[in-house]
Amino acid sequence: MKPLVSIIIPFYNEGKQIISIVRQLQLSKYKPQIIVVDDGSIPSSAKNLNNLKDIKLITHPQNRGKSQALATGLKSSTGDIIVFLDSDLLNFHPKHLNFLIEPIINNYADMVVGEFLDGFRIFNYIGQTVIFSGIRSFKRSIINQHLDIFNNQGNINGYLIESKLNQVFFDKYRVVKTKLPNLTQDYKWQKFGLIPGISTDIKMMLNIYRYLGIKNYLSQLKFARSLK
Numbered sequence: 001m002k003p004l005v006s007i008i009i010p011f012y013n014e015g016k017q018i019i020s021i022v023r024q025l026q027l028s029k030y031k032p033q034i035i036v037v038d039d040g041s042i043p044s045s046a047k048n049l050n051n052l053k054d055i056k057l058i059t060h061p062q063n064r065g066k067s068q069a070l071a072t073g074l075k076s077s078t079g080d081i082i083v084f085l086d087s088d089l090l091n092f093h094p095k096h097l098n099f100l101i102e103p104i105i106n107n108y109a110d111m112v113v114g115e116f117l118d119g120f121r122i123f124n125y126i127g128q129t130v131i132f133s134g135i136r137s138f139k140r141s142i143i144n145q146h147l148d149i150f151n152n153q154g155n156i157n158g159y160l161i162e163s164k165l166n167q168v169f170f171d172k173y174r175v176v177k178t179k180l181p182n183l184t185q186d187y188k189w190q191k192f193g194l195i196p197g198i199s200t201d202i203k204m205m206l207n208i209y210r211y212l213g214i215k216n217y218l219s220q221l222k223f224a225r226s227l228k
Contacts, residue, residue: 005032006079010069037069067161071150110173118184127224177227
């Protein structure tokens with residue numbers, strides 16, 4: 001009997017990629033439960049969700065941040081394995097789901113982190129692609145022990161959720177990285193334009209550095225580089 005897999009996809013003002021992602025997931029041999037959490041999107045963006053069938057769609061009336069969208073999805077999930085996916089992925093294929101969950105099915109990982117191979121290779125080399133990755137899978141029994149990760153205390157909101165997950169899982173649980181060939185996502189400069197996109201990325205990075213501190217940031221990079 002295949003373990004039940006729950007996919008949680010937070011969605012906020014994204015494009016039509018979500019339709020392709022869901023359709024590819026529905027082709028998976030694992031027949032996952034798919035939960036999309038619309039975190040208060042504007043109507044023109046939220047209408048993309050109208051084309052999704054056979055999923056569980058949950059809507060936040062107002063934007064509450066990525067960590068809260070993930071928390072909402074977790075509360076509604078029933079899987080033995082939990083997978084977090086971003087809603088702006090390009091070229092997603094069912095094989096990518098296999099890469100994310102089979103280390104857990106085979107019981108040699110408690111958390112699997114997906115690594116993009118497309119982009120600036122220097123980020124792969126230093127470990128930054130791994131520590132910032134929003135594509136992850138977990139044993140439900142483990143993530144259930146750490147639900148406090150998803151509250152907003154200590155500024156655990158938005159993109160900082162990945163940094164907090166790293167703090168909890170790195171060096172404490174069995175963590176595996178998996179390379180995701182051909183998978184990529186829209187960069188912020190593609191979404192918002194060159195200058196606003198770069199500005200948004202810089203603000204994000206500065207907030208992460210402030211939250212982690214240089215010592216913890218370097219420690220996470222070192223751990224990420226040690227992963228096989």
